[in-house]
Every structure is written in C-alpha cells, then in structure tokens.
Amino acid sequence: MNELLDMGGYAIFVWSSYGIFFFSLIIFFLINISNLRKYEKIFNKTKNKIE
Amino acid sequence: MYIKIKNNHIEFIKSANPYLIFATIFAFVIGLYYSLFQSPPDYIQGDSMRIMYIHVPSAWFALMTYSILAGSCVLWFITRNPLFNVVARSIAQVGMVFTLMSLITGSIWGKPTWGVWWVWDARLTSMLILFFLYIAYIFLWQAISNKELASKISAALAIIGFINIPVIKFSVDWWNTLHQPASISKLSAPSIDVSMLIPLFIMTAACFLFLVTVSLIRFRLVLIENKMLRTSSL
Amino acid sequence: MNELKTENLSCKRGENIVLNNINFSIKSGETLVVKGRNGSGKTTLLRILSNFITSYEGKVLFNDVGISDDNLYNSKFNLIGQKNSLKENLSIKKNLELWDILFNEALNHAKLLEHNNLYHLINKDVSSLSDGQKKCISLHRLNYNKCDMWFLDEPFVFLDEVNANLLIEKINQFNENMGTVILTSNINLPKKFHKEINI
C-alpha cells in the first residue's frame, strides 16, 4: 500500500494530477446536472402558467 | 437531411441518462484500477508515466470536441438545421474542461519528465490557444443579448478558430526551429507496451463516456434554454 | 407615379413571429401611418422596407419589382431611425459637415435650421442638447437626397408642439410634391393622414 501511495517518488505529481482531473470532472458534472434540474423546474412552472 | 428533435427523442435521452452515468463511473473505476495498480511503471519515467493515462485522453478529446464543434457549425451554416447549433453549444463546455485538464495534467507531467512545468513548443502552445478559443466561443455567446444572432456569430468564430489552429501549429513549429535549437529533449516516439495500452484504452473509453453523458445532459439543458428564450420573448 | 406595396409580408425572429401577413400598398403623394404597440414590429417593418432585413416571407414590391432586386432602390428613400446618427462629442456644425460628405451633397444648413430655431446652437456640442433638439437635427437629414420616399421611425417622439406642426407641414409639402411617407407611431397623431394600418 505504501508503495502505491509513494508512486516511486512521484507521488505528489501523480496523485495531484489524478485528484485535479477527477475533482474538476465531478464538479463540472454536478454543475450541469443541478443547472438542468433548476431550468427544468423553472420551465415547468412557466409552462403551467401558460397552459 | 432536416432532423427534427421530437419529444420522444428527449425522453429516450432522459431514460438513457442513468445508464450512461453508471457506465461512466464503472469505466473510470476499471480504468483507475488498471492505470494505478495493474500497469507496470515505465522503465525511463517510472510511475510519473501514469499521468499519461488521463493526460492523453483529455488531449485527444479536447481536439476531437473542437473538431465536432467546428464541424457542426459548418453543417449548421450549410443545412440551417438548428440541431447542429444545439450540438455545438452543448459540446463546447465539455471540450473546454478537457482542454483545461490536458493543460494542467500535462504540465504536472512535464515537471518530473522535462524538469520544467511548461515548454513553449507547438503542441502545448496550440493547446493553450485552443483553450482560449473555447472561452471566446462560450463567452461571446453569453455576451450578445440577441441569442439567435449570438449563435450565428459564435459559430462563425468557431470556424475561424478552426482555421487558426493549424496556422498557429505551423508557425510555432517554425518559431521553435529558429529560437530553440533542441534545448529540451522531447519525448521520442513512444513505443507503448501492451500493458500500457490497456489502461490507456479503458481511460479513453471512460472519457468518451463522460463526454457523451455530459453532452447529453447539456443537450437537454440547451434545448430547455432555447424554449425558455422563445417563450419569454413572446 | 411610384407604388410601394407588400404582399403577405411575414417576418420571424428565431421562433417568434414579429410580423404576420402585412398587406398594404401606397402610391406617390400619400402618407401611411403604421400603428401598433411597443414591440409589435414597427421598426422591423421599416427595416424590411429599407432593405436592411432580407430574410422575410412574402413580397415587398416597388413598382412591381422586388426591392432587393432593384439596384437603384437604396437611393430612393431616406430612413430616419430612432437613433439620431449624431456624434455626441462633436458640435452640430461638424456633424452636419460629416453628413454632407456622407450624402455627397452640400446643403444650406443656415436657412434650413433657422426654421426650427436651431441655427444659433450650431457650435454647441451635441451632448449638451436636449432630446427634442437632437431629434430635430436628426430629422434635418430629410433635406438630403432628393428622393421619393421617407421612412420615419417614431418621428414625433420628443418633439414639442411647434416642431411637430412644422414636421407635419413638411410631410404635407412632400406629399404635394408626389413624395411617399411611411411613419410609425404608437400615439394618436394631431392630424389625420391618408392611410393607417395597425400591426
């Protein structure tokens, strides 16, 4: 396990790049999903008003 | 040629969404397992080689997304089919994220390999400019209040950017031969071992699934946005 | 004898319809008042008639020729839009000089501006004028370009009674000289003109 965490001396580079990569992807995904929910809610409200 | 987006298409995309999310997560987990545990360290670069498994797919998809973006803008101008505009707008931001990721992971990878965070060579510079093209495309659309006009103008800009990229690549190559006579040993053509190819392939597939998933979510978002623009302006 | 007419003119902006089935015809010496609420497409109609907007359905015919096919059409009208076409940081005199060059025509500004009692202001910066005065100078553009048609977008906005009457007089005179006027308005005008449509 320590070997894995150490990454042959490159730990900081490997783990930080993986961390940044997945963190950004997840954040980006969540932003879009929540935006979609928000827009759908507003859209349904206005649609009900029109009908 | 004229493809109209019907309600049942959107329903289909909606119903496919959870499966796609699941598949993406699954692919990333498998890919992580392979790239961090199962693949051997490179005999020159050691374990820092593992950054390649996320760097290379994101660079590929950054370029591929821009090609799709510019291609759908061209198709939109030719066919006048609004679907292509929606595709361009839903894919742009994912491309921007991939470009940013490839820049960041690339420079983190560059530190142990080259000894520096950044090298002013053609590939990296054109990637940086690609990032600004994405930014210009996205923010120009937001800056123009007439959204129909905004789509047309940012599409024209995307096509001009697509012409610009090879010009920049060519000129930076030229510039490098003049200003930096091989001061930094670049990576020679990598002869990738099969054991490295497998995680790379899985990670590429995972990134592709991510691209598709988020693009489809944004596709729905953009469609709703369009509808809202229409109803509010009536 | 000129005739300008539209046949089933419709215009879409994205998905929403701005103009729907506009039909009118107007001959030399007549004035058409286009009425409608804010945002009903009056300005769009004038911009279609002056060849700025080319993506519309239906026909716009000038003497039975489509206006976008007629190469001389652009020199046959004067459009006074809602923007004043004045450079705010320059004096009136300099603005008029710029117009003279642009229209390729030197007018006797002294005589024409005296009419509206504006000539004594000629060395003042445009930014120091009131909206009504700016509108008067903007309408002064009608003296250029001896043409067949005037398209006026909300010409009476900001004008006081005296200037409005002067403008009406001017329009009448132009009509007598066989000129066509199309003007938009969202308020009731002090005088009845020949024709009126609601959009």
Add this chain to the structure above:
Amino acid sequence: MSNLIKRDLLLSFYSSANFFFTVSFFILILMLIPFAFGTQTEQLKVLFRGVVWIALALSIIITVDRIYNDDYEDGNLDIIMQKNKTTEYLIISKYITHWFIYCLPLLVILPVLSFLFYLDYLETVQIFINLFIGSFGMVFIANFVSALTLGARRTIFLKAIIMIPLFVPFIIFGSDAGSWPILLALSMLSFVISIYVTAYGLRLYGE
C-alpha cells in the same frame, strides 16, 4: 467609397485626440522596455524587435471599437450601409481608413523610436517592412472582429481574447528579419477570410 473614406478621415481629424492617444500609447509601451529591463544596448535591441509587435497589437486592440461600433451605436452605420449597397466597397474603405488613421502614424514614428533603441538603418528598414506588411493583416483581423461583435457592446476584453490568438502567427513571424513573404501570405489569407466574415457580420447586424 471615396465619400466614406473622406468622412472617416474628417471624423478622426475632428476627434484628433484619438489619434494622439494611440500614438502616445504606442510610444509609452515601448518606453516601458528600458524601465523594465535596463538600458543595456544589446538587450534593448533584441527586446525592441519583439515589443514593437506587442505594442502594435495592443494599439490595434484598443481601437477596435472605433471601426464599426461607434457608428453602429449612434446610427450612422445605417446611413453608411444605405449609401453603399455593395458591402465590399464599404469594408475595403474601412480597412483603408483604419489602417491610415491608426497604423500609419505608428509606422511613421517607428524609425525615430528604433534609433532611440540603437538600431541601425538596415535593421530599422527590416522592422519597418515587417511591421508595414503585418499591420495590414492585423487590421483585417480587427475589422472582422469588430463587425462580428457589433451585438456585444463594450466587451473590449472579450474582443482581445478573440483577437490575440489570431495575432499570434503575425507576432511569431514579425520578429524575424527576413520573414516578410510569410507575413504577406498571412495578410492575404486574413484579407480573404476577413472580407467574407465582415460582410457576414454586417449583414447580420442589418437584420
């Protein structure tokens, strides 16, 4: 066409502050070199070749709003477009006036500046030729960006983000002495693209 050129020149003469501003801006950016990097002759010579391009790019960027935006916002563009049914003439005369008003003064002042930076005649001529040819290409690019972004008001930063990537090839080749043929090719390419895109932008504006 000649009317429009005459009118634009007169307009820039009347608001001659603009003209002095760009020249002063250009000189001041170059003046920053010795302050930032010291006054060693050799270093100044090298830096001048590069920074003169950056100064040119920046002075073109700050003038981009004056090409079409000012006329668009006060409504003069309506008159201009009505008077010039063939948009190409309009666009070409705008190229000419924009280059004449904002680039020519910089080129005129350039020899003086290059002597201040200890460059000899030959080097000055080389820089001048490069700058002369490259400035046309940059003007073409500035024109189409200006026409395309008519709908987006007061977004000079966004315009800079759009324009700087397009300027990159010019700046790369500009700082090499003998690369004027490539600059010429780039300028011609940008002319071809620019004339289509500007016409497209103006047509969209008209709607």
